[in-house]
Amino acid sequence: xxxxxxxxxxxxxxxxxxxxxxxxxxxxISIAFGxxxxxxxxxxxxxxxxxxxxxxxxxxxxxxPILVGLxxxxxxxxxxxxxxxxxxxxxxxxxxxxIRGLAFFFGLLFITEVGLQLIFGVDYRLVEAPYxxxxxxxxxxxxxxxxxxxxxxxxxxxxxxxxFFARTFTGRAIMAVAQDxxxxxxxxxxxxxxxxxxxxxxxATASLAGAFLIILQPVEPSMGRxxxxxxxxxxxxxxxxxxxxxxxxxxxxxxxxxxTATFYGPSWSPAIAFGFLxxxxxxxxxxxxxxx
Amino acid sequence: MSNGRxxxxxxxxxxxxxxxxxxxTNEYYVFAAYFVLQYVVLATAWNILGGYVGYVNFGTTAFxxxxxxxxAALNKWLDLPIPVLIPIAGVLCGAVGLAMGYLTIRxxxxxxxxxxxxxxxxxxTFITNWDYVGGSRGIYIMRPxxxxxxxxxxxxxxxxxxxxxxxxxxxxxxxxxxTFGFGLAAIRxxxxxxxxxxxxxxxxxxxxxxxxxxLMGMAGAPLPFYLTxxxxxxxxxxxxxxxxxxxxxxxxxTSWLGPVIGAVLLGTMQQAMTVLxxxxxxxxxVGVLLVIFVIAAPNxxxxxxxxxxxxxxxxxxxxxxxxxxxxxRSSP
Numbered sequence: 001x002x003x004x005x006x007x008x009x010x011x012x013x014x015x016x017x018x019x020x021x022x023x024x025x026x027x028x029i030s031i032a033f034g035x036x037x038x039x040x041x042x043x044x045x046x047x048x049x050x051x052x053x054x055x056x057x058x059x060x061x062x063x064x065p066i067l068v069g070l071x072x073x074x075x076x077x078x079x080x081x082x083x084x085x086x087x088x089x090x091x092x093x094x095x096x097x098x099i100r101g102l103a104f105f106f107g108l109l110f111i112t113e114v115g116l117q118l119i120f121g122v123d124y125r126l127v128e129a130p131y132x133x134x135x136x137x138x139x140x141x142x143x144x145x146x147x148x149x150x151x152x153x154x155x156x157x158x159x160x161x162x163x164f165f166a167r168t169f170t171g172r173a174i175m176a177v178a179q180d181x182x183x184x185x186x187x188x189x190x191x192x193x194x195x196x197x198x199x200x201x202x203x204a205t206a207s208l209a210g211a212f213l214i215i216l217q218p219v220e221p222s223m224g225r226x227x228x229x230x231x232x233x234x235x236x237x238x239x240x241x242x243x244x245x246x247x248x249x250x251x252x253x254x255x256x257x258x259x260t261a262t263f264y265g266p267s268w269s270p271a272i273a274f275g276f277l278x279x280x281x282x283x284x285x286x287x288x289x290x291x292x
Numbered sequence: 293m294s295n296g297r298x299x300x301x302x303x304x305x306x307x308x309x310x311x312x313x314x315x316x317t318n319e320y321y322v323f324a325a326y327f328v329l330q331y332v333v334l335a336t337a338w339n340i341l342g343g344y345v346g347y348v349n350f351g352t353t354a355f356x357x358x359x360x361x362x363x364a365a366l367n368k369w370l371d372l373p374i375p376v377l378i379p380i381a382g383v384l385c386g387a388v389g390l391a392m393g394y395l396t397i398r399x400x401x402x403x404x405x406x407x408x409x410x411x412x413x414x415x416x417t418f419i420t421n422w423d424y425v426g427g428s429r430g431i432y433i434m435r436p437x438x439x440x441x442x443x444x445x446x447x448x449x450x451x452x453x454x455x456x457x458x459x460x461x462x463x464x465x466x467x468x469x470x471t472f473g474f475g476l477a478a479i480r481x482x483x484x485x486x487x488x489x490x491x492x493x494x495x496x497x498x499x500x501x502x503x504x505x506x507l508m509g510m511a512g513a514p515l516p517f518y519l520t521x522x523x524x525x526x527x528x529x530x531x532x533x534x535x536x537x538x539x540x541x542x543x544x545x546t547s548w549l550g551p552v553i554g555a556v557l558l559g560t561m562q563q564a565m566t567v568l569x570x571x572x573x574x575x576x577x578v579g580v581l582l583v584i585f586v587i588a589a590p591n592x593x594x595x596x597x598x599x600x601x602x603x604x605x606x607x608x609x610x611x612x613x614x615x616x617x618x619x620x621r622s623s624p
Contacts, residue, residue: 098401099346228413232409236403271414281403
């Protein structure tokens, strides 16, 4: 096998691994934006909040970052329900969610970012865990465990959510609220309550994604912004509200970025997601797996 | 007030500002005033698309940076003077606004917003990789030694920015009272109904996007000469975006006056706080104010004034009609 092919294979594999992790970041937006129609652009900032919680508990008490991420889903869920209550009260009820709702989430994004900057400064922070150093090598392909663990955990997260949406009453009600609010009321479910639960779930995924992020790479507060375009590109490409679609789109974007980074230099890779976003919006706004 | 009178008045205010600046001995105040006026341009430009049409642009930094870097590059290449660089930056950013609008504005408004957010990341990527303007290292801009007519170069820059601010406010006000502006307001209130009544929805939205982008780019053109050193990280600071969104929303989005009030208030406040406290804290305050205003005072300061004045209009449902009615009543 030539060196070139080996390099290509290696970048594809790492692209798939990173892509799986992107899916965990994007799934929250997929729920909020795709199913509930709430354009929560503050989601990446919440992910970084999750990362910094993992950082604090890891550096102070030596807790495992994934364990922290899992525990933090509970406060994040309640934070989400609180945010939705405010959002519903201030915007959805008045019908002003488009402009002022967007500005509201943008303000939250900004407050979170600047707040983290004031507390932690602009230095890169990282966590320590036994699985962050080692790496398996299969031929020319290297499998760093710090990438493998977020990938597997993300897959588990998505499968769990998919089962929840397909099998439980609440899950199905969340899928239904996007389609027909009135019919849902006739089935005996309150749309606002269902949306509150769904938004809580969406923000809860941010604490896990944040833990994965800080395992994968050191973080600093303003990083979230770079992920906004990427996450929405994945959601649009994957088809609004479709979890399998989100996963596949995330892997496509991850591989494309990884190949670009390997052959043209990492400074170009942020432009890839934007290219995908524009192409998806222009060619097929319903995404690869969208129903519309 | 007719358009002609308004233009005359706006020009007089501009002349008064420039005149007053010549009496200020401490150059720092002129610098600070430049900063505020730049935000008058940015907030007004944002409001033409965000307030009048209802399409939220989170890519102010991208447009500003395109204007900034095109000016820096052309100045390095051809040594063009600023009055030539400003229209070039305007045309360039107008074209970018038009292209962004053409690609995404036909879809739901929120896609336009997301695309503009992503645009700033992409423009930053390109600038960082563009060695001619220094890439990530940044570039120093030599100010020409002689400033035409005005004694100091800072005074000259201040004059240019005053012209831009006055011009953009006039543009906003003329749009607001024109058939074009009524069309935009109709789109904001109900796009389907507007289209059904024969408003050329797509064309109006695209023109608004182009004007808005062009004004933002023009505000960026003198900026490299103001800063004398530019580099990507600070040029793409989220502060420009959050301010240009917060200022119209705090001031009130339905009239040209709102962004001006917001820019003067928040801009002055930030200049004062940067000196007194720190620049991150003042950004935090802007973010908090933005959230408070969108929740508690959705129509901004102008809305608060109107409701205090006892004129019970509902600008939420039909702001333009409400405004015209109040104006008709007040004029004899």
